Each structure stands twice: as structure tokens, then as C-alpha cells.
Amino acid sequence: xxxxxxxxxxxxxxxxxxxxxxxxxxxxxxxxxxxxxxxxxxxxxxxxxxxxxxxxxxxxxxxxxxxxxxxxxxxxxxxxxxxxxxxxxxxxxxxxxxxxxxxxxxxxxxxxxxxxxxxxxxxxxxxxxxxxxxxxxxxxxxxxxxxxxxxxx
Amino acid sequence: xxxxxxxxxxxxxxxxxxxxxxxxxxxxxxxxxxxxxxxxxxxxxxxxxxxxxxxxxxxxxxxxxxxxxxxxxxxxxxxxxxxxxxxxxxxxxxxxxxxxxxxxxxxxxxxxxxxxxxxxxxxxxxxxxxxxxxxxxxxxxxxxxxxxxxxxx
DNA sequence: CGAACTCGTTGGATATCCCAACGATAGGGC
DNA sequence: GCCCTATCGTTGGGATATCCAACGAGTTCG
Numbered sequence: 001x002x003x004x005x006x007x008x009x010x011x012x013x014x015x016x017x018x019x020x021x022x023x024x025x026x027x028x029x030x031x032x033x034x035x036x037x038x039x040x041x042x043x044x045x046x047x048x049x050x051x052x053x054x055x056x057x058x059x060x061x062x063x064x065x066x067x068x069x070x071x072x073x074x075x076x077x078x079x080x081x082x083x084x085x086x087x088x089x090x091x092x093x094x095x096x097x098x099x100x101x102x103x104x105x106x107x108x109x110x111x112x113x114x115x116x117x118x119x120x121x122x123x124x125x126x127x128x129x130x131x132x133x134x135x136x137x138x139x140x141x142x143x144x145x146x147x148x149x150x151x152x153x
Numbered sequence: 154x155x156x157x158x159x160x161x162x163x164x165x166x167x168x169x170x171x172x173x174x175x176x177x178x179x180x181x182x183x184x185x186x187x188x189x190x191x192x193x194x195x196x197x198x199x200x201x202x203x204x205x206x207x208x209x210x211x212x213x214x215x216x217x218x219x220x221x222x223x224x225x226x227x228x229x230x231x232x233x234x235x236x237x238x239x240x241x242x243x244x245x246x247x248x249x250x251x252x253x254x255x256x257x258x259x260x261x262x263x264x265x266x267x268x269x270x271x272x273x274x275x276x277x278x279x280x281x282x283x284x285x286x287x288x289x290x291x292x293x294x295x296x297x298x299x300x301x302x303x304x305x306x
Numbered sequence: 307c308g309a310a311c312t313c314g315t316t317g318g319a320t321a322t323c324c325c326a327a328c329g330a331t332a333g334g335g336c
Numbered sequence: 337g338c339c340c341t342a343t344c345g346t347t348g349g350g351a352t353a354t355c356c357a358a359c360g361a362g363t364t365c366g
Contacts, residue, residue: 020184020290021281026301028182029181030301031178045321047321050175063346064343074344074345075324099330100343101345125172128174129173131299140173141176143292143296146284147285150284151183198353226356252361255314
């Protein structure tokens, strides 16, 4: 067993690869790829899907809200919504009480796409967690949720 | 409780944000930021640090080996090694038995930087896992390790 | 020897992130 | 009422990360 107090440069990679940040990064990359491939069947990118889903859940939403909730740059949100609107999946309407804002809503076509994507995304997630038992999946989700909540508090 | 069999588009975001891929992605993003900020004090980017560490551990390595081990595109590896070599942290020598390959080694300066970065990276990882008890950290690492091993098998 | 492969390298495409500005609008304090 | 600050959507520019395709040089194997 090597010393933990004075890092040994010769085993630095083993260090890194056993580090939580590295592991979670690799797992996240794989999950990203799985979901990305899955919903590509519906012609959507990852963030486009997330934005569409967020719009569906929160009814009429402003773009700034979407940006904050999904941690997406407002600049990029413009492009994402432009694409979704061009595809006829969402609609930008003037906000009734605040003329600065846009009220983004989902179209029936968007809902349909989202329904199909939901199944695909869940399949991808199931594939990611395939090596774990149902109990272990709950544990993992609980742990990740706590890390995420603290970070976004 | 909503149905899990027929995805409900109206709660799709809650869906997404409670999905493993999303969760692990957010946690990974935070961890990435923490480590990135930490080792920025030594003037290294994330992947530069990883490559430096891998080079230190595996002695003389070829670039293709580094790319495979760290899941980095060979194209990006060129740039990373160029930077590290310009900084005098690694050395590219001709491979003795295969003239296509480069034998990459760490310089004493690289070892010194790596030693300091190791401590910084560990501090960043500790911060990421701060909300968890030591037992929970072990659980998380064990679960992530299994997901990662299966993926790279 | 020739075919298939690997290696390092270059080029290009795309996505994400960050910073800064702008006109239009809203809200609070005077 | 009027100003001051802040927010919203949008545009612009740039830095960075990731991925795919190709190429010449070199290796390996039939």
C-alpha cells in the first residue's frame, strides 16, 4: 500500500482513475452517448430533448427559466428553441403580463415526439445501469441526488 | 404516482432530472469544474493533467496507448503532448523498435508538477464528496467502478 | 512482395461554455 | 410622474472539448 500523504507520481494515473471525478466523468460520458444515440432516432440532440421535456413539464415557460433549470447558456437556448420551433415542436408566444418574456409551449407534435423519446431515453438509462441490481440503482440514485442537491443549493 | 409504462410527457422534465444519465452528468460537470479549477493553479488543464499522470505511471508510453487508456482522441492527444512538451513536462523520443511510435516520458519538472497537482486534485475530489459520509463514499465509488468496468470491458 | 493494419498528424465539424453588449421592458424609490 | 436598476431575449465573438475522416509513414502477416 502506497502512502496517501505524499502522493506518488509513479502511480498518479491509478490515482486519477480511482478518483470520483474521473469515474463519474467516464460514466457520465457513457450515459451521454447512450442517450444521445437513443434519441437520435427521433432527430433530437441531448439538450434539445431536455429543453423539450422541460417545456412540456412546466407548461408555458420563459427562456430564462429554461436556461437556469437546465444549466444551459441563454445564448445556446436561443438556438435550441429556434431549432425546436422550426421543427414545429414548441411555440414561442408573447408573455401576457411581461412583454420582455416569451411563453414557450409544446405543440402536439412536440408531445408526440417527447413520448417516443421518453421510452428511448429510459431504455438508454436502463442499459447504463444494467450491471446493478434494483437496490443498487436506488442507492446510486440516492447518493447522486444528494451530491447534486448540495451543488445546486 | 404516475405511470411508468406509458411515459407522461407532462412530467418529462422531472423524468429527465431524476434519470441517472442526467444526474451523473450534472455531478460530473461539477466535479470537472472543481478539479479543473484546482489544478489550474499549476497551469494544467484536466486532460493535460491526466495525460501527464498516465505518462508518469506507465513509464515510456506511445501516444496511441495514452489515447486508449484515457479515452482521448488521438488528434487531441497530439495537442496535449505538444503543450506538455513545450512546458518541459514530458519528452517525446523515437521508439527503439517501431519507428511509427513515440516513446513519451516524464521529465523531472513534470514529476514535480504532478506531485503538487495530486494533492490539489484530491482536495477537489474531497470537496465533491463532502456531503457524503466515508461509508457512502465507498458505496458510490464501488457502484461507479462497476459501471465503468463493464463499459470498458 | 503485397494487403491490411497501426501510428502520429492534420483538417474540419459540432457542442458547450464564458463574457460582453444591445434594445425593450419591468419594478422600485424619489 | 420620473429615474435607476435589473431582467429578458438576442446577437456577437472567442475559448475549449469532443468526435470523424483522411493521409503518409511504417509495421506485420499471408
